[in-house]
Amino acid sequence: MIPFQLTVFIIVIYMLESLTIIVQSSLIVAVLCKEWLQVKRLSPVDMILTSLGICRFILQWASILSNFSLYFNLNYAFWYISVIWEFSNVLIFWLTSLLAVFYCVKVTSFTNPIFFWLRWRISRSVPWFLLGSLMISCVAIIPLAVSKFIQIQLITMEHLPRNSTVIVRLAMFQQYLVNAHRLVALGIPFLLFLASTTLLVASLIQHVQQMQHRNTGHGNSSMKAHSTALRSLAVLFIFFTSYFLTVLISLTHKLLKKGSWFWVWEAVIYAVVSIHSTSLMLSSPTLKKALKVKCWGLDAA
Template sequence: MIPNQLTVFFMTIYLLESLTIIVQSSLIVAVLSREWVQVKRLSPVDMILISLGICRFLLQGTSVLYNFCYDFNPDDYLWYIALIWEFTNTLAFWLTSLLAVVYCVKVSSFTYAIFLWLRWRILRLVPQLLLGSLMISCVTIIVSALRFVFIKSQLISMMQLPGNNTEMETLTTFLEKNYAYQLLAMLFIPFLLFLTSTILLIASLCQHLRQKRHHDTGHSNSSMKAHATALRFLAFFLIFFTSYFFTIIISTTYHLKHKSYWFWASETIIYATISIHLTSLMLSSPALKKVLKDSISSSPLGISLIILVLFTLTY
């Protein structure tokens, strides 16, 4: 079956977004790894960014491989690739939530005892927290692997018995809903941590900005401008990661078919938010921001990047 023009259009956009994400992830890992080799040390935030870059690279690679292989050969259910995607997606959520928590504790101006204690402890615990995120993702993937084995055994046993089409459809529908609930449970906790940390950081910056307005000097005006830019960045960060979370849940709940252009439209939305999310992360790192400026001044591709950067910072 030849896909229609709308499906081909969304497939093309999805492929371009995937290439962009792979390049962005590779750039994050390459630049920060070079900084690590040169300086002989790595900040806790850069540790998380490198881990997230590797995770996003693997996530996008498995997404492209699974979607196109399944679309052109739907009879071959590539469950092992789906497991890799699920593992990297869960790990990416935990790494993003960890990054939001570190930013919140490091930057916020709250003076509560819990914040002061976390500020003293969390930066030292980042390697252990990264390992904990990896272990949690491994546990979830073991559960998913057991679920896939159960599905396969049940379907094989039903196929051997005649007249069980209704039971097979009922089992498939139940397992699809069960998978949606499992995915929601796996992603909800890290998403809640991300949401809470980002909202607290926005509240802290708003409080600090109100205090700055009482001291109307030239220096405070520049500081207020910097705070306003940081607030726009955080709002941008919050909106797109939240959109990513809900788009994944909705697309999984309704189980869109690969042959449908709605499926490819949902994939386009999901990975557009990832690309914009990675762009915002790159703008938050001084080393990555410097590389972006250098690439802008030395290549035609930099022109398009600077347009995206200026759009992000301005709006």
């Protein structure tokens, strides 16, 4: 059991992390929307990042509301808000995998005809991919909504005998439905992310090795650019994988849903989310330029 004072401190840390994520998400959306108003267009990467910023903003507010509803036993509020959290989370996984696929197709040096065709088509297809991600997330959330309805029905049946066959079967079906939903809804986009990242890293390593053999001035600058890309990919891979694992553990491990350890685990999850959001911000030239301008303005002031 964690002391009450330490629990309060961890809750404060969680709230500071949540505020950081909300500010990060708001900054992403504000900067990229301003860019869109100025030039009347956004790059495919910026379109994906704008969608991610909106989802992160919604997810974090849903996290705050659902966590405090669960902690203070406001069960009905928790169930409805948790559906919004799950929907936003699934959509974030699909959008992050879409970002990895986009980078994989545009950056890889593979000469396969399929990659040439995808490279030609993918930039114009990003809006359709965004719409597809939204539709997939809407479909994926249906089993969870059904499971929440079953939970409500189980509460209304509490007056029945505890060994009631109906209650036992409903509880088992609800648990099976939730676990299967989370495994499929989060696992498929994560596997797509892993495959795209692996292909991209393999291509970049191959290209760096070729540049080392050439050993020219242009090759050195190109090698530095590809080495930077590899480091960025490593950061994105580490923190998105960490986010996937922490979310999966927190959703399936019952001990982390009760008591003081609940807030410890939430603080761990959203520390990873904050770093992941920062790495995503640094993947956009538009956002990096805006951050440099703001930092330069602060230094000048």
